[in-house]
Amino acid sequence: MASIAASSTSFLVERPKWWRDGQIVRRRSITFLQRAFTYIVLIDIAFVFLVPIFYIMATSLKTSQDLTDPTIVWIPSGFFWINYPLAFFSMAYVKSLSNSLYISLGSALGQTVSCAFVGYGFARVRFPGRDALFALVLFTFLVPPQTIIVPLFILYKNLGWINTYQPFVVPSFFGHGLKGALFVVVFRQFFKTLPWELEEAARIDGASAFATWWRIMVPLAMPAVVVVFLFSVVWHWNDFFEPFIYLNRMEYFTLPMRLSVLSPSLDTATGGQASDLFNEALVMAAVFLVILPPLSIYLFTQRFFVESIDRTGLVE
């Protein structure tokens, strides 16, 4: 077969007769070695990311004897489940979970809607000062939140927003909040890749600018909408700098914040007699309960995360 193919194209490209065959043989042998090597390295890297999760799970099931026993590292002597209910109650799990959900879903909704709106303006409408404004968007990404935290704190305090969720949700409806600039950029890039024809047809049929955006462009931008929403949820879920500034009463704490006050709250949950129950295993059980919700969401939505940039056309 190979020789026939080679001879039939030999009038196009003059090449030595051995060239094509030799190439095939060489490529096959390399591919096998390459493949084995690639798998080894891939498993190695995956190990780096999975080790902490294994560690959390293994440690959370240990008894206090297991913890001090140097021969027990990865496999506990038995399944010591008691750490989970202890961690569950001392973190006030249901309450903290709903706090976390409120902040991350509310902010993610705000950022998705507002950044899609603003991003469309930057991508599709020409107006004076657009490029300068877009440069400002990029600039806001560079400002560390810590530089402006003091005036923001004073502002929210005067508004009576301390110990409420407004400091997270309200800015996000204006295209700001945690990494808001990044989401504006994502939507801008995505809208730039869409064809003009549908939009022009809608305008000619008499749709207003808003209707064109909401009824034509947003449905087309669903891939970007999903990606921005998921990233926003996860980043807000894991954020803890701003929650720690704006929320200082325990009943408003998010789930990750609860980890930092685990020891005192265990005491109150058990009536002050649980200090001997507090150990590494309990902490790890609490950590596992904290990562459980995002982890289970990720199991179902991982392809949106992994394909996010291909879907949104961010790198062109």
Add this chain to the structure above:
Amino acid sequence: MKIAVSRDDGLAVARATAPVRRRRLSLTTQRMLEGYFFVSPWIVGFLVFLAWPLFQSFFLSFHELQATSLTDLKWKGIDNYKEAFFIDARFVPKLLATLKNNLLDVPVIMIFSLFSAILANQKIKGVIGFRAVFFLPLVIGSAQVIKQLFAQGVGGATLSQGVDVQELVYQYIGPDAAAGVSDLLNRLLFVLWKTGVQMLIFLAGLNSVSPVLYEAARVDGATDWDRFWKVTLPLLSPVILVNLVYTIVDSFTDTFNEVLEYIQQTAFAGGFRLGYAASLGWVYFAVVFVILFVVVRITNQYVFYAGDRNG
């Protein structure tokens, strides 16, 4: 005649139904206003949640303000800045430590994420599963979780079991390097945990490199090694720049950062010195900005822009 009358009627009707038309703005002006309509929420947000706080924080940095009495504002001139650099024994060492850490971390993150992206871009079975695992830290890597794990020593010990890297470096390179390396090793796991987004960006960049170029390079006799340096890397260089900026911003605003922790302590936990915290915030912002500016200027010289990129 009849025809002319009906024409007149037609015109009259047209005029009557479109009285707005005369006062309507030109199409360009209208489109322009639409543009402002779309970006207006962002501008309002920018003024309220960024520009004004930024200005106020600049203003506060020249004043003394205690969190306990917010009305008591005292002018201090540049005393806050003087204190940060010459009196405060903690700020400058923390700033230098942060700079040093990021100087080590950013290249590690960049190289590791490029490496894992190239691996995850191989066309082999199960690679999608690996991609999902590589991206896991972004989903669960909350700062609090990392802090707890770090406190338990899950950092470097679990990774470099059996090989005493620190000892090797100490022997062959020297004590200074050994201290830096051991510091990096202790944090290595968490540094590698921050590579998720960068890996995604690199993956997309790798996908956008045209296979035709690889084919051409192969026909010309380039090895895989040559192709990486002569085809992949130049075409990826704009993506590298984007990633570099993202990584620098991300690691300088990371919560796992001594300066930021110190600013927070000064302002809220214990210190309550809002004016001084604001000046520390501005010093830090200026430092980060200068670093970004220098890095972008230098890197931009090596970036290869293929074709028209005026999108």
